[in-house]
Amino acid sequence: MNPQNLRIPGPTPVPPEVMQAMQRPMIPHRGNEFRQIHKNLVQKIQEILRTDSNVFVMPGSGSIGWEAAIVNTLSPGDHVISFVCGDFGARFAGVADAYGLNVRTYKVKPGHAVDELMVRRALAEHPQAKAVLYTHNETSTGITNPLQRVGPIVRDHGALLIVDAVSSAGAVHIDTDLWGVDVLLSGSQKGWMSPPGLAIVSANDRAMAATSQASFPRSFLDFEAWSSSVAKGDTPATAPLTLYFALDAACSLILDEGMAARTERHDEAGRRTRQTFEDAGFKLFADTAYASSTLTAIEVPGGAGAKDLVETVRERYDIDVAAGQADLSDQIIRVGHMGWFEQEDIARAANAVVACATVMAE
Ligand SMILES: Cc1ncc(COP(=O)(O)O)c(C=O)c1O
The missing domain is CATH 3.90.1150.10 (Aspartate Aminotransferase, domain 1)
Incomplete structure (x- = not known):
């Protein structure tokens, strides 16, 4: 075909340059060559997402980003507000629920957006909410929610803003830091023009501070472990090298464009x-x-x-x-x-x- x-x-089509990058032979995942590739990749992603935050390129699909955001920033019983305008928002809320969070879900009719009025109302009704779960681009209905207007409202309230940008990041402009996004998660197989298999996660200082308080058990997904590894150019476990090569080549194409x-x-x-x-x-x-x-x-x-x-x-x-x-x-x-x-x-x-x-x- x-x-x-x-x-x-x-998944979306993968350009020839990215396919070519995947032909590259394996290299030591604890060697300097990999560290340099990894460091460059993180910088490219920071530029694409307009963020100075930590960036973690985690093995797994986008869904692992939901899980990573939740277990690293929250504790059992915490109140969170989730906004659902389609199937992916519902699944995100479902993950929060599965972990035993106190989830307050606000739904809009599929095909409609979660606007700032709804977000203001939800925060006023649940002032104790520690986090807001927000889907930037609802892939099941074709809606892009107004993240740029919602972010500052959540920031003023003080809750953490956790954003599913699985099907928008890498494709369209997202001003992660300016818009007040604390954790952003995406998936390599969408706007990033790479094969499925990597979750791209950014976590700012507020998110990292929340991590030090969050009591969910975690190991492979632990942001602190990722952060100290990434600072050295490493990953906590063996990196899926081929997928890293692919994403790195794709990010270069994105920045060239x-x-x-x-x-x-x-x-x-x-x-x-x-x-x-x-x-x-x-x-x-x-x-x-x-x-x-x-x-x-x-x-x-x-x-x-x-x-x-x-x-x-x-x-x-x-x-x-x-x-x-x-x-x-x-x-x-x-x-x-x-x-x-x-x-x-x-x-x-x-x-x-x-x-x-x-x-x-x-
Ligand atoms: C908005 C959104 N969130 C989450 C996911 C889940 O990602 P994955 O299937 O990569 O786990 C998808 C997948 O299509 C998505 O579009």
Whole structure:
């Protein structure tokens, strides 16, 4: 299959330079060569995320970032506020619940955003909340929540802001420090143009201070162990070298493009994709004021049949798009425009969905 035909919202296509980097032979993971690569990688990620915080590149998928953030900054019974506008927010809340936190969940209808009014209200209703769990880009509905406006509100309150940026970081501009994000977590297989297998986590001084108080048992995910290793260029355990080589090459490509140009390319893909679907008479699923620049969700005409439509697009065009998740699994289609793409790749995928849906409706 043409790698440019993978148009699901992650894993995303991996550029040739990144594939090439993975051919590199193994090196000692406790040697100076690795330490230098690791140090450079951390610096690149700090630049991409606009942060001076600790950066930990942890083996595991994005989900491990949820777990790492929780066990390192909180203690059993702590109050946390979680905002749910889709399946990933719900899963994040589920992890907090599984750990025995006192989770206050605020839900909005899928397709809508968690705005600053809701965040203010939740903090006023739960002043004892130690942390806020916030999903920047809800991949299951195609919404980007207004993190830049929410961050300062949470900071004023004093709660820690833990942000799931799995499907936005690396693709679009995030001002981690300026926006007041204490812990940010992402996944290598999305905007970072790398294979699945790494969680990218940033933790600032407030998060590290919380770590020294947090009483959840932890070992492999312990931020203090990571922080002292990373300071030397090491990782606490054997680093998955091939994935590190890949992410390092991808970060160089990201910085070569520049985050401003990269963000604009993603914004443009979002605008064009929404326009294509609207012109063809489809209903966009996400509130356009908060529509994501990394994926677009549309309602399937007739309200069901998303899974069949995905299969038809694959059979006829050899293009992979995604159906919905959880309750929306058969009701919406999601087209990913994340990471490595040209606008024409996305137009081809959107047009294929339109053509197949039209044929199927006849
Ligand atoms: C917003 C969001 N959070 C968390 C996850 C979970 O990441 P992973 O599947 O890499 O564990 C995903 C995966 O798609 C996601 O999109």
